[in-house]
Amino acid sequence: xxxxxxxxxxxxxxxxxxxxxxxxxxxxxxxxxxxxxxxxxxxxxxxxx
Amino acid sequence: xxxxxxxxxxxxxxxxxxxxxxxxxxxxxxxxxxxxxxxxxxxxxxxxxxxxxxxxxxxxxxxxxxxxxxxxxxxxxxxxxxxxxxxxxxxxxxxxxxxxxxxxxxxxxxxxxxxxxxxxxxxxxxxxxxxxxxxxxxxxxxxxxxxxxxxxxxxxxxxxxxxxxxxxxxxxxxxxxxxxxxxxxxxxxxxxxxxxxxxxxxxxxxxxxxxxxxxxxxxxxxxxxxxxxxxxx
Numbered sequence: 001x002x003x004x005x006x007x008x009x010x011x012x013x014x015x016x017x018x019x020x021x022x023x024x025x026x027x028x029x030x031x032x033x034x035x036x037x038x039x040x041x042x043x044x045x046x047x048x049x
Numbered sequence: 050x051x052x053x054x055x056x057x058x059x060x061x062x063x064x065x066x067x068x069x070x071x072x073x074x075x076x077x078x079x080x081x082x083x084x085x086x087x088x089x090x091x092x093x094x095x096x097x098x099x100x101x102x103x104x105x106x107x108x109x110x111x112x113x114x115x116x117x118x119x120x121x122x123x124x125x126x127x128x129x130x131x132x133x134x135x136x137x138x139x140x141x142x143x144x145x146x147x148x149x150x151x152x153x154x155x156x157x158x159x160x161x162x163x164x165x166x167x168x169x170x171x172x173x174x175x176x177x178x179x180x181x182x183x184x185x186x187x188x189x190x191x192x193x194x195x196x197x198x199x200x201x202x203x204x205x206x207x208x209x210x211x212x213x214x215x216x217x218x219x220x221x222x223x224x225x226x227x228x229x230x231x232x233x234x235x236x237x238x239x240x241x242x243x244x245x246x247x248x249x250x251x252x253x254x255x256x257x258x259x260x261x262x263x264x265x266x267x268x269x270x271x272x273x274x275x276x277x278x279x280x281x282x
Contacts, residue, residue: 004089007153011092011146012073015099019244020069022138026251033258 065247069240072233080233083224089153093224094233096146098241099139105242106136107175107206109249114199117192123260126192129199131252133178135245140172155219163212164220171209174202 076091083090113129116122147165148158159165178198185191213222226234 002088004087004153007149008088008091011149012076012095014145014149015095015142016069016073018138018142019241019248023244023248023251026248026255030251030255030258033255033262037258037262 061243061247065240065243068236068243072236072240075233075236080230081227083226083230086154089150090224092146092150094237095241096143096150097234098238099146100143101238102241102245103136103139103143103171104206104210106132106139106245106249107171107203110136110175110178110199111203114196114203117196118200123192124257126196127256127260128249128253129196130182130256131249133175133182133199134252135248137172137175137179138248139245140168140175144168144172160219162219163216164209164218167205167209167212171202171205174205178202 072094076094080091080094082088109132110129113125113127113132116125117129147168151160152158178195181198182191182195185194212218213220
């Protein structure tokens with residue numbers, strides 16, 4: 001494999017990892033935020049007079 | 050209703066991943082090499098769609114900023130912040146893939162040509178946007194300051210786009226492409242644009258969730274289209 005092919009592969013690997021990695025991290029964080037919100041919902045309603 | 054949304058979400062991600070895989074396969078095996086540059090020219094099929102989507106993300110940030118300044122509704126601010134994060138990510142990919150291409154084509158990682166310089170300035174402008182957001186504590190003040198800054202930062206986008214046309218630049222302006230190469234380029238626009246839209250919506254939803262968690266009442270005037278897109282993702 002010549003150097004240019006390696007460079008091209010590196011460029012696509014960087015693009016794919018950054019795009020899909022950021023999408024995955026954002027999706028997981030959003031899921032966690034929703035789960036947290038669902039857990040805190042009954043507590044909030046309990047604390048209401 | 051929720052189950053139906055789940056199906057649409059799955060279909061969306063399947064379409065995005067499928068077109069991404071198809072575009073990769075097409076670049077690797079079904080696209081001819083360019084005569085003068087050789088295999089390194091194939092970086093262009095990722096570089097250009099990501100660059101165009103960087104401009105789109107910057108434009109969404111600009112629209113969000115103008116929207117907040119005119120209507121003072123929190124969801125505009127959340128939209129602008131989401132788009133700015135995605136713009137930084139996409140601009141990073143543009144700079145990195147461009148540098149890799151430059152090392153092969155020009156035998157240097159970086160040169161201070163107008164297009165490259167304005168692109169680096171664009172990246173720095175949106176990194177500073179995120180730093181401003183992180184450094185201002187008052188939510189209302191942060192929203193106003195970053196909205197004004199978001200409008201000003203967008204002024205660099207036309208400079209990046211027009212720099213190769215208005216100034217002497219080493220950066221290529223256009224490449225003659227065979228129909229097969231043009232098809233590959235068109236195919237790459239699909240997953241990159243879908244991913245950009247998905248990322249902006251995901252980050253926007255995260256911002257809304259963060260605002261609700263901080264017990265600040267969310268504005269009810271969120272448009273139906275954005276709410277539906279959010280539910281779908």
